[in-house]
Amino acid sequence: MASVDMGTLDKLQKVLGTFDENINILTRELGVTAHVDGTTVRFEGEEEGIAAAVAESLLKVIAAGEEIDLSRILYCISLAREGNSQEIEDVMKGVVAITAKGKPVKCKTVGQKKYVEAVKKNTITFGVGPAGTGKTYLAVSLAVAAYKAKEVERIILTRPAVEAGEKLGFLPGDLQTKVDPYLRPLYDALQELFGPETYAKLMEKGTIEVAPLAYMRGRTLSDAFVILDEAQNATREQMKMFLTRLGEGSKMVVTGDLTQTDLPDGKKSGLLHAVKILDGIEDIAVCKLSERDVVRHPLVSRIVKAYEREEGKRKKEERS
Numbered sequence: 001m002a003s004v005d006m007g008t009l010d011k012l013q014k015v016l017g018t019f020d021e022n023i024n025i026l027t028r029e030l031g032v033t034a035h036v037d038g039t040t041v042r043f044e045g046e047e048e049g050i051a052a053a054v055a056e057s058l059l060k061v062i063a064a065g066e067e068i069d070l071s072r073i074l075y076c077i078s079l080a081r082e083g084n085s086q087e088i089e090d091v092m093k094g095v096v097a098i099t100a101k102g103k104p105v106k107c108k109t110v111g112q113k114k115y116v117e118a119v120k121k122n123t124i125t126f127g128v129g130p131a132g133t134g135k136t137y138l139a140v141s142l143a144v145a146a147y148k149a150k151e152v153e154r155i156i157l158t159r160p161a162v163e164a165g166e167k168l169g170f171l172p173g174d175l176q177t178k179v180d181p182y183l184r185p186l187y188d189a190l191q192e193l194f195g196p197e198t199y200a201k202l203m204e205k206g207t208i209e210v211a212p213l214a215y216m217r218g219r220t221l222s223d224a225f226v227i228l229d230e231a232q233n234a235t236r237e238q239m240k241m242f243l244t245r246l247g248e249g250s251k252m253v254v255t256g257d258l259t260q261t262d263l264p265d266g267k268k269s270g271l272l273h274a275v276k277i278l279d280g281i282e283d284i285a286v287c288k289l290s291e292r293d294v295v296r297h298p299l300v301s302r303i304v305k306a307y308e309r310e311e312g313k314r315k316k317e318e319r320s
Helices: 007-017 018-030 048-063 070-081 087-091 110-121 136-149 175-194 194-207 236-243 270-278 298-319
Strands: 001-007 035-039 039-043 125-129 154-159 208-212 224-228 251-256 284-288
Touching: 007 018, 007 039, 018 035, 018 070, 018 194, 018 208, 018 284, 039 048, 039 270, 048 070, 048 208, 048 251, 070 236, 087 110, 110 136, 110 236, 125 136, 125 270, 136 154, 136 224, 136 251, 154 175, 175 194, 175 208, 194 208, 236 251, 236 270, 251 270, 270 284
Parallel strands: 125 251, 125 284, 154 208, 154 224, 224 251
Antiparallel strands: 001 039, 035 039
């Protein structure tokens, strides 16, 4: 039987969860039973050692001021099964940024932590991975933090408007109205981090610029934190054009999901090409996130894994 002393009744309650929700998830996932004796939780079953390690990890989550939820419990279980429970503490060290409401933005997985460290260390960073891994939000958070620290003078965010091709002119309204639907996730992240009023002022001054990728052509982007989002929808030509816009004092982050390319048939993803030819070049980092780094509903991670299995099966059949 493995046991963990929670220290205080308050910590015990947080680990157990409302109506024992957290501990029930833990015991169900690992097939163990749990018994509470004072502030000590005792686990019994084949994976009792894993359960105790997860409980210790959850105590570290609480100590870091973070909340325990289903995705966090499942992630702690995966780390414990690999013998890497100690990594959960390192993941939560440090704050990426502070939202307008004073909430700290922190990494939630080892993959996210490596991604953030890579962005801070390198001039150009590629963040490649499935939906829900925090690629875009963490990049925007780092951009806001860099601006507030006066490391850059402006923030530039761009996405390929693939669905409209190069025919934005056929859409009603001015340029901003035409591209807003494609850039909405970036707007939402900026407003949460700056607050609506500050965000509006910075947009008006041109300190924050959000525009489609096509409008980057012919420019030199200096003293800026530049983010290219949904980069899997950029062509090889567009990717080369974007990367060569880099100017003095700037940092670039390129994010995308190679499994969700919307390019027309016959068009090759510029993100896939760039990752292949630029990986290993000094001052350029390629960070690959996986379904383990998904921080949305846990079901998203399972959906991603199912699609990856299907894709692997399809490729195997094509080769045979």
